Amino acid sequence: MRPRDDKDPRIERSRGCVLEATGELLQELGYGPLTIEAVAARSGVAKSTIYRHWSGKAALVADAFSHLHDREAPAAPPPGPVRDRVVAVLQQLAIDMASHDRLACLIPALIDAAERSEEMAALAPQLVDERAQSLVDVLDDGVKTGDLRPDIDTRLLADALTGPLVLARLFHRPPIDPADIPAIVDQILPRTAGG
Amino acid sequence: MRPRDDKDPRIERSRGCVLEATGELLQELGYGPLTIEAVAARSGVAKSTIYRHWSGKAALVADAFSHLHDREAPAAPPPGPVRDRVVAVLQQLAIDMASHDRLACLIPALIDAAERSEEMAALAPQLVDERAQSLVDVLDDGVKTGDLRPDIDTRLLADALTGPLVLARLFHRPPIDPADIPAIVDQILPRTAGG
Amino acid sequence: MRPRDDKDPRIERSRGCVLEATGELLQELGYGPLTIEAVAARSGVAKSTIYRHWSGKAALVADAFSHLHDREAPAAPPPGPVRDRVVAVLQQLAIDMASHDRLACLIPALIDAAERSEEMAALAPQLVDERAQSLVDVLDDGVKTGDLRPDIDTRLLADALTGPLVLARLFHRPPIDPADIPAIVDQILPRTAGG
Amino acid sequence: MRPRDDKDPRIERSRGCVLEATGELLQELGYGPLTIEAVAARSGVAKSTIYRHWSGKAALVADAFSHLHDREAPAAPPPGPVRDRVVAVLQQLAIDMASHDRLACLIPALIDAAERSEEMAALAPQLVDERAQSLVDVLDDGVKTGDLRPDIDTRLLADALTGPLVLARLFHRPPIDPADIPAIVDQILPRTAGG
DNA sequence: GCTTAATCGAGACGGTACGTCGCGTCTTACG
DNA sequence: CGTAAGACGCGACGTACCGTCTCGATTAAGC
Numbered sequence: 001m002r003p004r005d006d007k008d009p010r011i012e013r014s015r016g017c018v019l020e021a022t023g024e025l026l027q028e029l030g031y032g033p034l035t036i037e038a039v040a041a042r043s044g045v046a047k048s049t050i051y052r053h054w055s056g057k058a059a060l061v062a063d064a065f066s067h068l069h070d071r072e073a074p075a076a077p078p079p080g081p082v083r084d085r086v087v088a089v090l091q092q093l094a095i096d097m098a099s100h101d102r103l104a105c106l107i108p109a110l111i112d113a114a115e116r117s118e119e120m121a122a123l124a125p126q127l128v129d130e131r132a133q134s135l136v137d138v139l140d141d142g143v144k145t146g147d148l149r150p151d152i153d154t155r156l157l158a159d160a161l162t163g164p165l166v167l168a169r170l171f172h173r174p175p176i177d178p179a180d181i182p183a184i185v186d187q188i189l190p191r192t193a194g195g
Numbered sequence: 196m197r198p199r200d201d202k203d204p205r206i207e208r209s210r211g212c213v214l215e216a217t218g219e220l221l222q223e224l225g226y227g228p229l230t231i232e233a234v235a236a237r238s239g240v241a242k243s244t245i246y247r248h249w250s251g252k253a254a255l256v257a258d259a260f261s262h263l264h265d266r267e268a269p270a271a272p273p274p275g276p277v278r279d280r281v282v283a284v285l286q287q288l289a290i291d292m293a294s295h296d297r298l299a300c301l302i303p304a305l306i307d308a309a310e311r312s313e314e315m316a317a318l319a320p321q322l323v324d325e326r327a328q329s330l331v332d333v334l335d336d337g338v339k340t341g342d343l344r345p346d347i348d349t350r351l352l353a354d355a356l357t358g359p360l361v362l363a364r365l366f367h368r369p370p371i372d373p374a375d376i377p378a379i380v381d382q383i384l385p386r387t388a389g390g
Numbered sequence: 391m392r393p394r395d396d397k398d399p400r401i402e403r404s405r406g407c408v409l410e411a412t413g414e415l416l417q418e419l420g421y422g423p424l425t426i427e428a429v430a431a432r433s434g435v436a437k438s439t440i441y442r443h444w445s446g447k448a449a450l451v452a453d454a455f456s457h458l459h460d461r462e463a464p465a466a467p468p469p470g471p472v473r474d475r476v477v478a479v480l481q482q483l484a485i486d487m488a489s490h491d492r493l494a495c496l497i498p499a500l501i502d503a504a505e506r507s508e509e510m511a512a513l514a515p516q517l518v519d520e521r522a523q524s525l526v527d528v529l530d531d532g533v534k535t536g537d538l539r540p541d542i543d544t545r546l547l548a549d550a551l552t553g554p555l556v557l558a559r560l561f562h563r564p565p566i567d568p569a570d571i572p573a574i575v576d577q578i579l580p581r582t583a584g585g
Numbered sequence: 586m587r588p589r590d591d592k593d594p595r596i597e598r599s600r601g602c603v604l605e606a607t608g609e610l611l612q613e614l615g616y617g618p619l620t621i622e623a624v625a626a627r628s629g630v631a632k633s634t635i636y637r638h639w640s641g642k643a644a645l646v647a648d649a650f651s652h653l654h655d656r657e658a659p660a661a662p663p664p665g666p667v668r669d670r671v672v673a674v675l676q677q678l679a680i681d682m683a684s685h686d687r688l689a690c691l692i693p694a695l696i697d698a699a700e701r702s703e704e705m706a707a708l709a710p711q712l713v714d715e716r717a718q719s720l721v722d723v724l725d726d727g728v729k730t731g732d733l734r735p736d737i738d739t740r741l742l743a744d745a746l747t748g749p750l751v752l753a754r755l756f757h758r759p760p761i762d763p764a765d766i767p768a769i770v771d772q773i774l775p776r777t778a779g780g
Numbered sequence: 781g782c783t784t785a786a787t788c789g790a791g792a793c794g795g796t797a798c799g800t801c802g803c804g805t806c807t808t809a810c811g
Numbered sequence: 812c813g814t815a816a817g818a819c820g821c822g823a824c825g826t827a828c829c830g831t832c833t834c835g836a837t838t839a840a841g842c
Binding site for chain 3: 616617690693694696697698699700701706707709710713714737738741742744745746747748749751752753755756757758768769772773775777
């Protein structure tokens with residue numbers, strides 16, 4: 001349907017080099033000190049070309065994250081009883097949250113950007129909910145199977161479960177050890193066990 | 196606080212103006228776009244004077260947060276049964292986060308700042324924990340009175356309770372109506388009777 | 391002059407604007423109070439662009455002097471007997487020094503600049519000597535024709551002749567009337583016949 | 586007659602320290618890089634005190650020169666025949682002109698300042714003429730004794746004689762060796778020998 | 781294969797903010 | 812009082828990146 005998509009392979013090559021370089025620099029410097037000039041220098045792609053493809057640093061970095069994640073196995077949906085599946089999801093979240101080159105380290109910027117811009121305010125819940133949805137899905141499954149009470153608000157419960165992890169990360173409290181997550185789940189989840 | 200023999204009142208005056216202006220600008224712009232130049236313009240204090248007192252943006256912002264924090268009266272702990280006290284604390288939190296003149300409404304800026312500056316990363320948990328403590332205290336009381344089971348981690352529970360509120364605020368999901376907070380508490384708060 | 395393959399015409403345009411503005415400001419302010427900032431404002435060229443082309447104020451001013459020097463047509467040497475030619479040259483000098491749009495009227499700025507910058511210290515004698523040469527040439531001709539004694543140092547004599555004019559101008563003594571120049575020349579210029 | 590001149594000895598002590606330090610720094614740095622802050626630091630005298638006594642860098646430096654010269658033997662008026670006395674005066678001038686810590690190195694600043702300020706324009710000839718007068722006096726003596734023709738303009742002649750030295754200095758041409766001065770005098774002076 | 785138009789690198793441009801330095805003024809406390 | 816100490820507002824410094832813009836010099840495409 002789209003008349004001329006991206007026939008020119010140079011576009012894709014440039015994109016690749018830039019995202020590669022951005023990923024490297026993100027790991028080396030983090031988000032704040034990363035500069036478009038540095039990306040241009042490292043990638044050998046001209047600044048003008050970068051701006052031709054991305055609207056700015058935020059867009060570029062967001063894209064670089066996607067690029068990095070595309071190359072990884074998409075988080076496998078864990079099988080088993082609800083409680084174990086919840087634990088698995090949260091453990092994965094804890095790991096992501098601690099890593100330097102994951103979406104997690106963009107979240108602070110995202111939060112602040114959402115505060116100042118209509119666009120970002122609209123985009124933020126979208127991006128976050130996408131990730132959060134997997135947990136809600138697991139909980140919904142639990143409701144369906146009767147492992148969880150039918151009257152619970154699974155969205156709310158998901159936030160209550162992720163809250164401790166996310167808040168610790170955002171406020172730079174000591175990070176939560178994935179090994180402690182079963183205990184956390186057991187404290188919060190059982191309240192909702194089907195009765 | 197400290198028995199300084201600051202003879203020259205100009206020092207304290209400058210400090211005050213600058214911290215005031217910094218607080219305002221943090222709210223308007225957030226951490227990233229905040230510039231020392233803008234602080235100087237807004238406060239009427241010369242840039243050189245700002246650098247005379249603070250080593251840079253990070254130190255200034257950290258100080259501004261502390262300053263704002265100091266001037267907020269610690270919310271009086273409400274009386275009554277645990278569940279109602281928790282509800283009251285969370286309702287106050289919901290109100291604070293939506294307001295325009297409280298430290299709580301600077302949380303997005305604080306999160307972003309903590310991500311980019313060592314000083315703020317160290318300060319953030321301090322500021323946040325102090326606020327969070329009131330809820331933990333209420334829960335601890337509940338444990339003492341036997342309204343809550345003795346085996347719970349009150350710190351964790353506090354995060355689970357505030358999580359939904361804070362996350363909704365940060366990610367610009369539809370704001371939570373204070374009227375809904377009792378329902379939220381009832382879903383998450385485990386009471387001795389298990390009901 | 392140099393066969394540069396400067397494809398981008400903006401470079402030359404910027405250079406021109408900046409040198410123009412620098413010349414103007416040198417005349418108005420002199421070397422000391424001249425500011426790169428002011429040059430940028432006057433020329434409409436960004437400060438960063440100026441620093442892209444020149445290493446600093448000294449280099450810029452040196453270039454501005456060369457630029458002004460290049461555009462001044464070398465005054466045609468007057469014909470006639472030596473004494474009259476000397477008078478003519480000095481009268482032209484007197485006029486130039488009093489004017490507002492000639493390099494000669496920038497001599498005060500040049501002297502000060504030469505005192506404070508290596509570049510200008512190297513350039514100054516170059517600029518000045520080139521102008522002085524025309525008088526030396528006239529005197530050399532006089533020696534050749536026998537109008538002047540062959541044992542004189544024409545360079546020295548040229549300085550002795552211009553000295554009164556230049557010193558009066560520099561030290562703001564009452565200016566010398568061009569009509570008085572013949573008398574001056576007659577006192578200082580040694581002719582073969584001995585006066 | 587003056588009611589209370591400077592009874593307070595601290596004033597004189599401060600003045601001394603400052604002038605001392607200024608002299609030292611002038612020799613070390615020259616006029617351009619010399620800073621009032623540096624003078625204050627070196628002398629141990631507060632900046633405010635310096636500004637209480639002098640209007641600025643130029644005035645301070647001028648004063649420092651006077652102070653330095655006051656401690657030296659005032660140039661002895663040379664005896665003997667006119668020609669030798671002229672040579673002696675010019676040789677002293679040549680030496681002064683070459684030294685770093687004499688009035689000579691203020692002259693470029695003086696010239697430029699005179700160009701921009703009424704005050705300085707009035708002051709400049711005064712300061713310079715004071716020094717030039719000794720040569721004019723010598724020449725006037727020569728006229729009186731009949732060694733020089735009575736119809737010469739001694740002021741003009743003095744400028745012609747000093748011109749080569751002064752111009753070489755101001756335009757950073759190679760400095761004139763005092764040993765060459767007799768030859769210079771002999772080329773310019775004889776024209777005016779009494780006939 | 782031969783244009784021809786898209787895409788590129790290189791980097792100049794006008795800006796904004798940086799953090800520093802020295803200015804000349806002003807304020808306080810001391811002797 | 813005059814002073815040392817030093818904070819202050821100010822303005823310029825020279826640098827780093829920003830995001831925009833002109834340039835030829837490759838290409839890859841469709842004629």
